[in-house]
Amino acid sequence: MTAWQWQFGGLIAVAGAVALVAGIYFGGDAGEPLTADLRGKEATGLLGISLPDTKGHEYPLAQWKGKVLIVNFWATWCGPCREEMPEFVKAQREFGDRGVQFIGIAIDQPDKIDAFAAELQLNYPALVGGYGAIELSKTMGNRLGALPFTVIVDRAGRVAHTQLGPLKEAHLRSIVGQLM
Amino acid sequence: MDSPLTSTGSTVKPSRADGLARIAATIAWVNAALWIGVAAAAGPKLLEPERAFAFSVQALDEKTVEARFAIANGYYLYREKLHFSVEPASLAGLPVLPPGKIKDDEFFGKVETYRGQLAVKLALQQPAPGSKVVVRAESQGCADAGVCYPPQVQNVTVTLPMPGTQPEAPVAATPARKSWFN
Numbered sequence: 001m002t003a004w005q006w007q008f009g010g011l012i013a014v015a016g017a018v019a020l021v022a023g024i025y026f027g028g029d030a031g032e033p034l035t036a037d038l039r040g041k042e043a044t045g046l047l048g049i050s051l052p053d054t055k056g057h058e059y060p061l062a063q064w065k066g067k068v069l070i071v072n073f074w075a076t077w078c079g080p081c082r083e084e085m086p087e088f089v090k091a092q093r094e095f096g097d098r099g100v101q102f103i104g105i106a107i108d109q110p111d112k113i114d115a116f117a118a119e120l121q122l123n124y125p126a127l128v129g130g131y132g133a134i135e136l137s138k139t140m141g142n143r144l145g146a147l148p149f150t151v152i153v154d155r156a157g158r159v160a161h162t163q164l165g166p167l168k169e170a171h172l173r174s175i176v177g178q179l180m
Numbered sequence: 181m182d183s184p185l186t187s188t189g190s191t192v193k194p195s196r197a198d199g200l201a202r203i204a205a206t207i208a209w210v211n212a213a214l215w216i217g218v219a220a221a222a223g224p225k226l227l228e229p230e231r232a233f234a235f236s237v238q239a240l241d242e243k244t245v246e247a248r249f250a251i252a253n254g255y256y257l258y259r260e261k262l263h264f265s266v267e268p269a270s271l272a273g274l275p276v277l278p279p280g281k282i283k284d285d286e287f288f289g290k291v292e293t294y295r296g297q298l299a300v301k302l303a304l305q306q307p308a309p310g311s312k313v314v315v316r317a318e319s320q321g322c323a324d325a326g327v328c329y330p331p332q333v334q335n336v337t338v339t340l341p342m343p344g345t346q347p348e349a350p351v352a353a354t355p356a357r358k359s360w361f362n
Contacts, residue, residue, distance in 0.1 A: 077320065078328035107330065134330050144226060146327040165326045
């Protein structure tokens with residue numbers, strides 16, 4: 001090793017150390033998770049509420065305790081939300097008689113919800129959430145209040161999984177399969 | 181092994197130079213590995229909406245302000261959901277929004293979106309030199325990663341300059357935060 005080689009190596013080492021310290025200092029919330037991990041906790045925030053459908057009929061969520069609940073927060077103005085719903089319709093049809101229940105909570109206007117529900121031939125309740133529903137999703141760990149946000153609750157009423165962003169069919173089936 | 185010669189002609193003991201070089205190289209590689217580890221652990225990163233859609237306003241003259249969005253890479257705003265208003269003044273007319281990118285949406289049909297930098301001039305009905313106006317932007321956007329944010333409202337207060345003077349500096353709704361990764 002020549003002198004310049006070890007000087008160069010030393011320079012790289014110092015530069016690397018400075019970069020690492022700077023990265024940690026300035027990194028800010030680079031490591032902060034998008035959703036709080038509520039797995040295993042009682043889903044009281046969800047099961048304790050009641051929401052209306054587009055006709056004004058009230059649905060207390062507690063009525064579904066004991067089922068595998070997939071609560072999906074969505075909106076028609078959210079493209080990724082609309083794109084994943086057909087797979088939910090399919091799963092509801094397949095697993096509905098084995099104690100699986102999908103519930104949609106829409107942050108949206110009733111007429112828009114109705115139009116989309118008709119187009120999809122929605123086979124599970126589409127409840128109207130309003131902006132309060134965004135706050136509700138935040139209590140379930142949706143730090144950014146973004147959509148789609150899905151909470152899966154097991155038969156004992158505990159949070160089994162939360163997902164921000166689309167829930168891939170294979171992943172959904174694997175989780176539900178374990179909980180059924 | 182020959183003794184290496186330095187430029188001054190003196191010799192450095194090979195074992196010591198080698199040892200230092202190896203230590204330096206090891207530190208460099210450990211640094212690199214730590215960096216890669218930190219980046220991997222950070223995971224997929226979604227910005228807070230105020231940072232994904234950074235809103236700022238510049239008062240250009242005594243009756244014109246320019247509303248701007250700096251839309252982060254991988255995010256977009258819907259043209260139809262973009263609305264501006266000012267207080268206490270009133271706008272001279274409907275703000276002219278530039279054309280966006282047209283997308284064919286399965287449900288909504290043709291949808292227009294904005295990416296990158298967006299600037300919209302807002303003309304006030306009455307010039308109000310020296311006074312403050314609050315510029316309000318309502319927007320709704322999504323991330324390519326597959327999430328959408330609820331509609332956002334952001335407000336910026338600017339002071340209109342006196343006639344014939346330089347435009348004021350732009351004012352940001354959310355102060356920029358030092359971040360290595362953003």
